[in-house]
Amino acid sequence: MKAYRTELDPTRAQASLIRQYCGVSRFAYNWYLDCAQAYYRENGLFLTGYSFSKALNNSTRPDWFTAAPSKAVKHAIMNAEKAFRRFFNHQGGYPRYKRRGNRDSYYVIGSIHVQRHRIRLPKLGWVRLKEKGYIPTGRTPKSATVGIVNGRCYVSCLYDMDNPLPAPATGEPLGMDVGLKNLAILSDGTVFDNADTSGRIRKLERRKRRLERSLARSRRANQGKDKEHGWHNYRKILLRKRCVEQRLANIRTERMRRVCDELARRQPSSLTIEHLNVKGMMKNRHLAPALHKQALATFLELVEHTCHRHNIELRQVDRWYPSSRLCHECGWKNTGLTLNMRVWRCPMCGSRHDRDVNAALNLRDATEYQLI
Known part of the structure; x- marks a missing residue:
C-alpha cells in the first residue's frame, strides 16, 4: 500500500461541498459517540458501528446529511467505534468529540479516476490538481481521503502496490545522533543543521508572534459579542496565524525529508540510532518548546520508513546507552559531562571529542542493539 498526497485546486462550489462533506463526517462521528455513551449507560452493552449504521440507514435523516457520500459517513462511524475499542482495550484515552477546523476530512471509495492535471471524486466531479503528474495515472486508487x-x-490517494524490496544496502555502516542544536549528526562527520537557524524561519516566527498579539487583542475586544454576528476579525487573524504555522511545519518537514534522502543515497549497510523518550523529554518545560519545533518523533518515523523502503538495517540502542560520555578511542566514561559541554578531552588517551560526532561514532560501533 502506498499513499500519494497533493493539494487540490477546487472551484468555489467544490470547496463549499468539501466543507459540507467534512462537516457531515464530523457530525456522524460525534453522533455515534453520543449514542454509544447513552447505550452503555442504559444497557451496559457496547454499541457496534455496524448496528448504529444500520439503524441510521433505516431512520429519517435531513437532506444535508444524505447529500454526503455514504461511505464517508460509514467510515466516520467505524473510526469512532475503533476509538472506543482502543479505550476499552487500554490502548488509548477516552474518545473526544471532533471540532470544526481541526483536521477536517472525509473518506471516499468507488469511481475515482486520476488524470495528469485533475482527479474525479464521487459527488464532486473533476477537481483540478495544483501539482500535475504526481499521482499515478496508470492504476485506479483504492480509496481517497479529502481534507x-x-x-x-x-487529497490523499491510496494505491494497492506490491513493490519488492531492493537488494540489501552494502555501504559503510553509519551511526546517527539527533539533537536540538543540530538536527542530525552522522558518524562520518556530516552535520545537518537545524532548520530554525535559517533567516526564513526567524522571519516567519516574528510574523507568528505579531499575529498572536493581534489575536489576543481581538479576543479581548470581542468579549461578550455574539459568535454568529461578531468575531469576524478574530477568525481572519486566526486563519492567518494557522497558515504561518503550517508554512513553518512544511519547511521543517522538508528539511527532515532531505536528510532522509541523503541517507538513502549513501546506502549504508546499517544505521544505528538511539532510543529517545520524546514523551518524557516533553515534560521538561525548558526543553518542550524546542522539542515541539524540532519534531524529533516525526523525524525518527521518517528515518524508519526510509530504511525500510531502501532495505537498510535499522538498529536502535537502549535509551540509557552513554553514547555521548564514552570515549570512542579508549572507552573511558566521562561521568561529569554536562549539556553545555560541546567539546571535551579524554584524560586517559588525550583525544579531543566533539560531543555529537563522538556519540554518533559510539552508536555506529555499539554491539547491543535492537533491530527495528
Whole structure:
C-alpha cells in the first residue's frame, strides 16, 4: 500500500461541498459517540458501528446529511467505534468529540479516476490538481481521503502496490545522533543543521508572534459579542496565524525529508540510532518548546520508513546507552559531562571529542542493539 498526497485546486462550489462533506463526517462521528455513551449507560452493552449504521440507514435523516457520500459517513462511524475499542482495550484515552477546523476530512471509495492535471471524486466531479503528474495515472486508487488544512484542500490517494524490496544496502555502516542544536549528526562527520537557524524561519516566527498579539487583542475586544454576528476579525487573524504555522511545519518537514534522502543515497549497510523518550523529554518545560519545533518523533518515523523502503538495517540502542560520555578511542566514561559541554578531552588517551560526532561514532560501533 502506498499513499500519494497533493493539494487540490477546487472551484468555489467544490470547496463549499468539501466543507459540507467534512462537516457531515464530523457530525456522524460525534453522533455515534453520543449514542454509544447513552447505550452503555442504559444497557451496559457496547454499541457496534455496524448496528448504529444500520439503524441510521433505516431512520429519517435531513437532506444535508444524505447529500454526503455514504461511505464517508460509514467510515466516520467505524473510526469512532475503533476509538472506543482502543479505550476499552487500554490502548488509548477516552474518545473526544471532533471540532470544526481541526483536521477536517472525509473518506471516499468507488469511481475515482486520476488524470495528469485533475482527479474525479464521487459527488464532486473533476477537481483540478495544483501539482500535475504526481499521482499515478496508470492504476485506479483504492480509496481517497479529502481534507482541509488551514483553508487549503488536499487529497490523499491510496494505491494497492506490491513493490519488492531492493537488494540489501552494502555501504559503510553509519551511526546517527539527533539533537536540538543540530538536527542530525552522522558518524562520518556530516552535520545537518537545524532548520530554525535559517533567516526564513526567524522571519516567519516574528510574523507568528505579531499575529498572536493581534489575536489576543481581538479576543479581548470581542468579549461578550455574539459568535454568529461578531468575531469576524478574530477568525481572519486566526486563519492567518494557522497558515504561518503550517508554512513553518512544511519547511521543517522538508528539511527532515532531505536528510532522509541523503541517507538513502549513501546506502549504508546499517544505521544505528538511539532510543529517545520524546514523551518524557516533553515534560521538561525548558526543553518542550524546542522539542515541539524540532519534531524529533516525526523525524525518527521518517528515518524508519526510509530504511525500510531502501532495505537498510535499522538498529536502535537502549535509551540509557552513554553514547555521548564514552570515549570512542579508549572507552573511558566521562561521568561529569554536562549539556553545555560541546567539546571535551579524554584524560586517559588525550583525544579531543566533539560531543555529537563522538556519540554518533559510539552508536555506529555499539554491539547491543535492537533491530527495528
